[in-house]
Amino acid sequence: MQDPRYYQIAVLTGLLVYGIVALDFEVVPLQAVASVGGVLVVQWLFSRWKGAPWEWRSALISGLSLCLLCRTRDIGWCLAGATIAVSSKFLIRLGGKHLFNPTNLALIVLLLVSDGSVWVSPGQWGSVAFFALLLACVGGLVVMRAGRWDVALGFLFCWALLLLGRSWWVHEPLTIPLHRLQNGALLLFTFFMISDPKTTPDSRAGRFLFAALVAIGGWWWQFLQYGTNGPLWALAALSPFVPLIDRILPGPAYSWPKFTPTSTPSIA
Amino acid sequence: MAQVHSHLNSFHRMKTSLLLPIVAALAIASDASAFCGFYVAKADSKLYNESSQVVLVRDGKRTQLTMANDYQGDPKEFALVIPVPTVIERDDVDVMEKAIIDHLDAYTAPRLVEYWDSDPEQRLYPAAAMAPMGPDPFSAPAKRREGAKALGVTIKREFSKGEYDLMVLAAEQSNGLITWLNGEGYQIPEGATDVIQSYIAQDMKFFVAKVNLERQAKQGRTWLRPLRVSFNSKKFMLPIRLGTVNAKGPQDLIIYALTRQGRLESTNYRTVRLPTNLDIPPYVKNEFGDFYRAMFARAVEIEKMSSVFIEYFWDMGWCDPCSSDPIPNIELRALGVDWLKGENEQRPQEGEVYITRLHVRYDREHFPEDLVFQETGDHENLQGRYVMRHPWTGKADTEARKTYFNETLPKRREEEAQTLARMTNWDIDTIRAKQAAYRSPKQKEGE
Known part of the structure; x- marks a missing residue:
């Protein structure tokens, strides 16, 4: 591959x-x-x-x-x-x-x-560039089929659920969470940062758990604390817990295809 | 009861008939340096049909919001409803002089500068929400409070400032609040229910203002002065949703942000710099307002009406070229910039306060959510600056002068025409015709 x-x-x-x-x-x-x-x-x-x-x-x-x-x-x-x-x-x-x-x-x-x-x-990508970016990111998923698509999709699913849930709770029209989801910076985070195979948990269950925790943390920071760049802060704050997740939900460690993993590569 | 002619909004609307296109040709200071360019005209906020102006001062969690209001209708029909994150106390509200906002507008407006070519023999040109009021709602306070309570509305605060009577309301249900406000004589437009409900669900309060006619008459003023409201909240946003409920078309909002650290930008919409420092044909001097409007409309179109534009960003300690007198500390303090040192300075120290002028053209479809901001550490100055270069007016009697008239000048004219056409979508042939017909004052002198 x-x-x-x-x-x-x-x-x-x-x-x-x-x-x-x-x-x-x-x-x-x-x-x-x-x-x-x-x-x-x-x-x-x-x-x-x-x-x-x-x-x-x-x-x-x-x-x-x-x-x-x-x-x-x-x-x-x-x-x-x-x-x-x-x-x-x-x-x-x-x-x-x-x-x-x-x-x-x-x-x-x-x-x-x-x-x-x-x-x-986080606003600089705008929503006009969003669909082109989405295409590139989905393309990345196809290429990375052995990679960590699960963490990307898991995060996106939880994030979308939280945004939709909050908007429903505070009586906002659907256009508001959709506008928040059409964000280029969010796609970059999802497909090029949180999906880094070297820093996500080893097991699929662990990765879903991790993705959900990052989504909840980022949402808390952004919508309850009114901070910016919630997912970035949440990922950094929760990364130290990956070894713990690996201990509770173990799985095989990732290595890049056709490559000697001695140099600890990374995505993003 | 008065007829609703505007939307429920924190801002005002200006009647189209009151619009005055800007007069571009202003007096030119004769001793100004030609290298920096003369400031000759500006495109200020009076250019736009449906425009509002707010000053946003942010220091840590403290926000001071001043709403300029050149509402021109009957003052008894004026009322203002703004969602605010906390209860506003009497000391948190102040009435400003409108002149301060006009000064900020003039100081930061996009400007046209002009240069005069020198003799080619020596050196080539240098490169260089409103709802109308009915019966007096401020009668019989105890009874009103009971009536409000029955509808789930709590009158948190009630006081007067200047020509305004003010209330801070909390509500349980938007229906209750709307019923109560309507009973009090406000006419809240259809469609506001959902928006108000979502602010209630986020535990926001409502700051309501109306004009006390008696006090206004005593003051002898016919216009309404801007209101400044201060609050402490982590939320750094500007509620625009109420303003889009009943709007007939896009509205313009100009935000003057005064900050300690650097440039302001939106975190949920793209923040874009407007094209600037461009050479345009000198004839535009006579229609600078039209030019700026067309250029802005074109920029909005290119961004699919989903971006916020930066028209000006600068350290308030200096300006170049200055399009008005500097803003003295006393005016900045009045707006809420209370971290300034010195009492009577003509302008702040460099690095003390930064100003970002943002211009948003918005409607409900393209701006579904309220504007959220962050302060960046960016200090890169930006101003809307458009340059016109007047030709030298001598005779083509040497080689250098012949080259100037036969090659340099025609080439430059064509480039200016192309730039103008690209920026405004104006017809290139019309531009060329106007260019050919235009004579600068010096040229007229020579003829």
């Missing part, structure tokens, strides 16, 4: 170009170079240090995802994001797996420490 990461790299690169050209994303080329170059360099350094083979694909995916989600005017924060993302794969590990999705952790750390200099713009 083909390595699904090539498809992801192609989709993320396409999205980045589309975002900059058509959607007026505030990503200057230098920032893109800093994020992508940064992850590759840090990955290379860690590979040398750990004596692991040079693995660029997962690092590139992390770099592209950072470009798509992280907004800043300061190149320094792009480099910091790249460093945090890749180092977390090598340094924060439990039971042979890295704990956090690299991009997710980098974003949350930057949001916490940058004093406002880094932000994530």
